Ligand code: G3P
């Protein structure tokens with residue numbers, strides 16, 4: 564063999580060996596360390612981001628019913644509070660993107676959720692926009708879907724005689740003083756704070772606001788809490804390492820943007836005893852990369868695809884389940 568070929572072969576071998584050692588050090592060993600600490604949330608979680616929101620309008624009844632029927636581990640939702648103190652699921656601060664607020668309440672498009680009563684929100688169409696945006700996935704029954712209260716989502720989650728676990732975000736928590744108390748009171752009233760059957764925790768809390776999570780820790784210490792992390796949070800905390808210290812006080816994990824989930828970041832979270840759920844990823848190549856980097860679970864709009872990837876495919880397709888559900 565020519566000398567230059569031998570040289571290339573040697574360099575490639577060293578490169579592959581270095582990669583293997585890095586993977587063992589950053590991913591495998593910290594993961595084993597995390598498992599040894601018995602984290603409260605198991606591995607390979609499928610978290611249906613705003614329900615099965617690839618297939619149906621986000622945070623509406625069809626999105627949550629479909630995710631439940633597909634067999635997702637968790638139904639994810641963003642909880643905010645109306646003027647008359649009802650807890651409702653909606654992602655944005657305003658109603659512009661996902662409802663016909665401009666048509667029903669002209670001039671109030673820029674108002675926040677907290678400036679509307681529940682009765683007003685319930686008049687809005689929270690589904691028609693999906694049909695316009697995704698004509699290939701449109702269904703006429705999506706038009707006229709309503710914004711849901713947290714109580715209504717819990718009823719959907721518990722409709723089949725077993726509770727499909729819920730993953731609840733206190734969205735814009737600084738805008739809603741006392742929302743943690745209201746949230747815990749409703750969960751308690753509806754029987755969702757009782758310990759589960761030994762499987763998945765029935766409820767997980769999540770927030771970009773560490774203060775909100777600390778309040779939840781005080782009010783319901785047994786419910787796991789996930790500190791959501793994006794660039795603003797990292798800036799506020801002063802970097803990855805101090806953010807992990809804060810997250811460790813909060814317990815039980817972090818929810819970083821996928822782009823932050825480098826193996827050395829995931830590994831250091833595991834060494835802190837923190838589980839890692841990345842948001843929001845929908846493509847099989849992303850699932851593969853995140854698994855390789857040691858991430859413990861994913862927020863996804865495609866819970867059907869992630870269930871496939873984790874080897875737990877749904878027996879029926881999303882389209883046939885939507886038909887069966889009457890959509
Ligand atoms: O809750 C995890 C993820 O949903 C955070 O992003 O903006 O979709 O709520 P967002």
Ligand code: CA
Nearest residue numbers: 639640641732
């Ligand atoms: Ca969310």
